[in-house]
Amino acid sequence: MDIEAYLRRDYVTNLIKEGKRLDNRKFDEYRKLEINKGYVGEKADGSAYVSLGDTKVLVGISMDVGEPYPDAPTSGVMTVNAELRPMASPHFEAGPPGEEATELARVVDRGIRESGAIDTEKLFIEEDKVWVVFVDIHVLDHYGNMIDASGIGAIAALLDAKIPKYEDNKIIRGEHTVKLPVTCTPIPCTTAKIADCVIVDPDMDEEYAMDSRLTVATTDTINAMQKGGQGTLREEEVLDAIDLSFKCAKDIRRLVEGN
Secondary structure (H helix, E strand, C coil), rough: HHHHHHHHHHHHHHHCCCCCCCCCCCCCCCCEEEEECCHHHHHHEEEEEEECCCCEEEEEEEEEECCCCCCCCCCCCEEEHHHHHHHHCCCCCCCCCCCCHHHHHHHHHHHHHHHHEECCCHHHHEECCEEEEEHHHHHHHHCHHHHHHHHHHHHHHHHHHHEEEEEEEEEEEEEEEECCCECCCCCCEEEEECCCEEECCCCCCHHCCCCCEEEECCCCCEEEEECCCCCCHHHHHHHHHHHHHHHHHHHHHHHHHHC
């Protein structure tokens, strides 16, 4: 736990009550967002480096040949994993994925999967063989809102990804055939409730002060929603969060697709 941020909770809450934020952003304003696709080059089948304020995330895409799910024998498979490196935050520990990493991977996965962002039918190879898309999230620096940084990084890396060449039952690494069939660009937007106010992109200080959070992943519709925190959300607060998600996602999507 960041003790200094924890002790600043009351100050952050009082600022929010006055209509202000610690870094002078508006309630509907994201921190500076930068996206670098293809960050690791040929070391991965696709990648993206994202900085959201001081939060920094690297996402890599790797592809392998595997078996389809029994209920979808002609569809490829996507799996999302998240690693919270100890160097990224004092309260991250080395070892197997903990609760926070598991939730992060699950929220990112749901936003992509429920949008149908990957045309999995085009990942079919032959009977009992499909492409498996591994999305690996590495949080390098955590200063709040890992979910949005990771979700943005994941879809940016998927847009960068190419399918490796496959012949004679072998994957030829370093040689690619076509782009991964990505059909849309789902964007997660996380809002936090502090002192009955709803703000987007909470930084670390605001996460310690928040009562609850809501992540809404959107394309031209709502694809997924995930609540976090101990507090409750009124109906009007949920609707405000949804409106903010659609509004912010437009600008973020242009940046993701344009890079």
